Amino acid sequence: MGETRRRRRDVVANRARIIEAAESVLREQGLDADMRTIAQAAGVGIGTLYRHFPTREDLVHEITGVDLARLAEQPLPPDLPAADALRHFFTTALGNLAGRRAMVDLLAGAKPGDADLKRCVEHLTGVGRAALARSEDDRTLAADVTASDIAYQFLALARVVQLAPEADIGHHVDLVLRGMERGRGGRHSADVADVRRRAGG
Amino acid sequence: MGETRRRRRDVVANRARIIEAAESVLREQGLDADMRTIAQAAGVGIGTLYRHFPTREDLVHEITGVDLARLAEQPLPPDLPAADALRHFFTTALGNLAGRRAMVDLLAGAKPGDADLKRCVEHLTGVGRAALARSEDDRTLAADVTASDIAYQFLALARVVQLAPEADIGHHVDLVLRGMERGRGGRHSADVADVRRRAGG
């Protein structure tokens, strides 16, 4: 196993430009953007794109993988009751989705078998377990909530992000969290004026 | 105006068979089933299919339209508090979705611009309005819930139907409804044994 040449400069440059272009195009056009569009945005031939990422899936992984990791690596904020920490996580994570069409497509639109989706569910279930563990102490979450409940409710909210006006998202998070909180204290973070503002739909 | 021949028998027969086949294929394969597959299932040439339904959309409308109508025409059960009526509606409507891949695809997967999806949102918002009207009297729904909240939460649950194990659906409906109910009475319809049964996620 012998000598090896240094990697050509244009190769690394092109790879970077492709990734950058893919990030932006996928963010704006969603998960099923045309490969040719991405190549063009990168100022690169379609052949070059495919040498770097032999298949569409490879490229999509490269991009969404980063966002996905960010989703899970930054877990529950400490020093907060389980319910509030979970609310914070939901709000932040869903807020980061604004404008990221590819991620929204992935979370809200991926078909049941999809490998990326499974990764998401795993990550989210992990977050759910963490929240439940914390609730062992402070008991702020209802007794019948499971870790996978939390994962699926998050994905359900991702669908809401995809469909509902952005201004309503926080309210929907509230609704869902209210459902998972322990029966008591009716902490309604939206007041009546807020409701008025959000029109009568 | 002039004379008109009687419609040929094979025409009406074929139309019926196409609809029947489309129902079954769409139910099993989802919204993006191949037209050729449907034609074959109907024992009919692809040309015949297209004479009856000039475009894929026409055929899909014919099929999902019925299910959609059923979704909205059978509204809130009377003689029940708003919250319970809504729970009943959610449970029934989502239960009817089991195995109907086309409808699940439509509700859980349709892209934001989709015309069918808009029809759904309208129908569901109507149901939401009805529930809120009833809540004017019994006050079983939280004050900050709007009609469109109800619509989107329903669609969010449709996504859950698509992803989560069927056994968990009822539980998710409970969670969501708990969030929309007026603060008080912690009516948790799932008991601890139930939670155990649904595994730890």
Place this chain on the structure above:
DNA sequence: CACAATACGGAACGCACGTTCCGTATTGGT
């Protein structure tokens, strides 16, 4: 600078689908 190794661009290919077209078969009316 010369030369081999390596990349590049983008035309071309393959495939899956929706849709159209037309020669042939079936049907209703007489």
Place this chain on the structure above:
DNA sequence: ACCAATACGGAACGTGCGTTCCGTATTGTG
């Protein structure tokens, strides 16, 4: 039974998109 009206089947067409291929350009090395 005969004929015109009407449908039928399915080959063929158009399009869009992922992917492959190869002649040409660029780059690292000596």
